[in-house]
Amino acid sequence: MPVLVMKFGGTSVANIDRIRRVAKRVGVEVAKGYDVIVIVSAMSGKTNELVGWVRDISPLYDAREYDAVVSSGENVTAGLMALTLQEMDIPARSWQGWQVPLRTNSSHSAARIDEIPPDNITAKFGEGMRVAVVAGFQGISPEGRITTLGRGGSDTTAVAFAAAFGAERCDIYTDVDGVYTTDPRISAKARKLDRIAFEEMLELASLGAKVLQTRSVELAMRYNVKLRVLSSFEEPSDEAGTLVCSEEEIMESNVVNGIAYSRDEAKMTLISVADRPGIAAAIFGPLSEAGVNVDMIVQNISEDGRTDMTFSCPTEQVARAEKALTAAREVGEVNFRDLVADTEVAKVSAVGIGMRSQSGVAARMFKTLSDEGVNIKVIATSEIKISVLIDRKYMELAVQALHDAFELDKSA
Template sequence: MSLVVMKFGGTSVGSVERIKNVAKRIAKRKEEGHDVVVTCSAMGGETDRLINLLTEISPKYDPREYDMLVSTGEQASIALVTQALKEMGYDAISFTGPQIGMVTDGAHSKARIKEISAERLKEAISKGKICVVAGFQGIFPETGDITTLGRGGSDTTAVAIAAAINADVCEIYTDVDGIYTADPRIVRGARKLDKVSYEEMLELSSLGAKVLQSRSVEFGMKYGVDIMVLSSMEEKPGTLVTKEDIEMEKVIVSGVTADKNQAKITIRGVPDRPGIAAEIFGRLAENHINVDMIIQNVSVELKTDLSFTVAKTDLLRAMDVCEKVAKDIEAQDVISDEKIAKISVVGVGMKSHAGVAADMFKTLQENNINIQMISTSEIKISAVIEEKYSELAVRVLHEKLLPEGEDAS
């Protein structure tokens, strides 16, 4: 017998019919002899409905009132899931975030978990109850106010609860059935991974795999929680996100991803003197704009070009900041390019295997795909290319680095 945390997203609890199905999945785990804790998101569409009401009233809403409002979505869904379990004859009970002592900081609408006392939760588990906990929400104890963790925070809630109650596994039920070596809609030969390390998953999820929220993976890594990504629709094996082991290192590359949500900014004719980069990126940080890749050309006549990427949604604000900075530092001008894609190859095995980067660049070159920017980490190589080549790049790289017949994990 083990202790299992099961997390269901908004689509899985999007209707009465689906809630009943979720209850069946939960009941099955219970019948297998496990202790079960469930966390749920709001019913699909509910959070957007509430936010739309709020923005109709005030486009610049107060984060405290936002939290008061949107936290109702999860509170409603846990009651409904609990009722569905009770209807099937199971002893179930729902809890809000505050009720299980999900303590966060006071950063409304993007709060961070500080601790989980989980007393009521542990007591209910010990009585054999199936506990259904509202995802995404907590309490700031100084004021007693309800907080939310930011969108996608239900994954983080699930993993954090699993850590707090020392669960054996945290199962995340999603609309995909696991983590793939590439997007199966783009690459025919894409294969599901049985296992992936936290580090790889972080690279994959921040690069557009979109299956797990990065924060939940960080939490899992920090507290050593095994995370299983599973389909909420079908019963079949998923992908286990866990700590790196020797077996994993044998696999050199575990995935190829494309991210089209970035844009490139180039400040041309930047005077090449100390402190200039700090000035530029400092001003962007002050404006809460995250910069991803950065490259600086060799300077010619004490002038250089500085290119970097930002999220497409930040591009307009970033351009504003950069144009002001360019004037201040007497750079030539600022140009931007939205039509880019960042292609990444990820794998813990790359640490001990040279040559992946060379293979990657050669493959792109053979297909006449020009590389605009490169960045690398121990387990990842990313290249910015023209957006229109994105799918082609993923396909040829997958074919080269993850040929069919070779097991991905």
């Protein structure tokens, strides 16, 4: 039988009533003739509760025990879902990551998937099981320890299973009914997209859109897994949600397809850095080792052998960045006069595969922001993206203005 992967997030399985509702939806797909792999998250709020318990007991916790504790939320959901399906006379059983096995590396709390052998689950399908309910977010290391994949890891689990089993599709059920041109909470004109290309979704996810986890989109693009994002609170239909697919499957697309934003950004500037070969490596090497996620980078024109270097990073990583760069200066790896952090900025981005073949997108974006009195602090571009760093107080204004300027309320 064809295989379908269905993933349900924490809000979709937040209580017993919602688990029953989800089970009925799974039953509809079983009735259509699918063997179904259901990936479940922990009940809404449960992971945060487990993380809090770990930190209360041990602020400098053992990452292996952290994974053992926080992965338990998904185990509970998987067992309850399997029981619910059995009560509906649907042959189902639950699977923890180690039972599949979903093999990962040894990076506890941020593990990467190495392999998902399909043999065990396929054999059970052959014996009459119709639904495999798999605890998302977790796997097993080469040392035989439980690992977790990091926040949003259940999305990645679902896509990885779809790739490993050659699934017809991977449906991601969440509390929104698809991917929108921007956040509907900011712009009332935001429009749900019927389809979006992998590359656009990857950019939107990495730039702040919370609908899908970035790693899950990367996997889907690499293995050409069709993803559908839809709400678990609406009646199912073949046209529901947003299909994330290859660019070739989209007939027509707007030049810009989405406006993304990230509120919690910081701009950091190293003032008067020695301009010499290797200076960038001397700056960004220590930042990488400290786990600072650097995004936008700008270097000023050199004058008298000195220059300024500006970069952006999440506000929560500012202290870590300051510590790493101060240490690098103390040991003589890099020399700068001052380090200035601006933690009141936001990143706003325009994304669209149509940018490849259409000029004037940057000019329209900059003119729109200028007309609204929004000053641009940093600019970064790629083939299908333009991002700007602006004062955070203007973020919502910028998103609304750009959404209107590119007429994203209208379909292509």
